[in-house]
Amino acid sequence: MKRDEEFFKKIKKAEKTAQYAMFFTSLATILLLLSIYDPTLSIFNSQEKLYEEVLVDEDRIENGIHVRTGLKDGKGLMTVVNNCTNCHSAKLVTQNRMNAERWNETIKWMQEKQNLWQLGENQEIIVNYLVENYPVNQIGRRMTLSNIDWYELKD
Incomplete structure (x- = not known):
């Protein structure tokens, strides 16, 4: 008897x-159909507007810097x-500081090997x-070490 009750x-x-x-499945279906029928009824409108504002401002310049790419x-x-920046990050461009001749060679290489148009x-x-804007750096990765007291490592 107890077993049947459980x-x-x-x-x-x-x-x-x-x-x-x-x-909840019915409610979700109704909301989806309403948003398809009349997009102004969508619960996502406020997020869509925020997304549109970002798209409008993506190419703005602040303090002399293009915000999206740097x-x-x-x-x-x-x-x-x-x-x-369609193919790679702007950082890849800015870290490779070259003169005009080297840039032209690099572009030619990208066209031949990487399918650049x-x-x-x-x-x-x-x-x-x-x-x-990104000239060749005359200074290497670090300053040359000077006034160093070198010592020999013992085995």
Whole structure:
């Protein structure tokens, strides 16, 4: 007898859980259909507006820096952004400080080996931007060590 009561309690609990699941599934379906029928009723509108605002502001310049990429503002910036950052990070561009000849060689290599499209007139604009804003560093990765008291390691 007690065993039957426990079984029926479990059945009732399962039925209640199934009812809740059906209710929330129906509610989600109704909300989805309403948002498809009339997008202004969507519960995601406020998030969509925030996303749209980000898209509008993605190419803004603050303190002389292009916010999205971190590149310096200058003549040819958007040509660099539109042609270089489609395939790789702007950091990859800025860490490779080269002269015009080396940039042109690198672009030729990317075209031959990495399927970079022909840049046409944009190549000169890109190279000029990079040479002007990210010139070759005359200083290496660190200063040369001087006045060091060297010692020999003993085995």
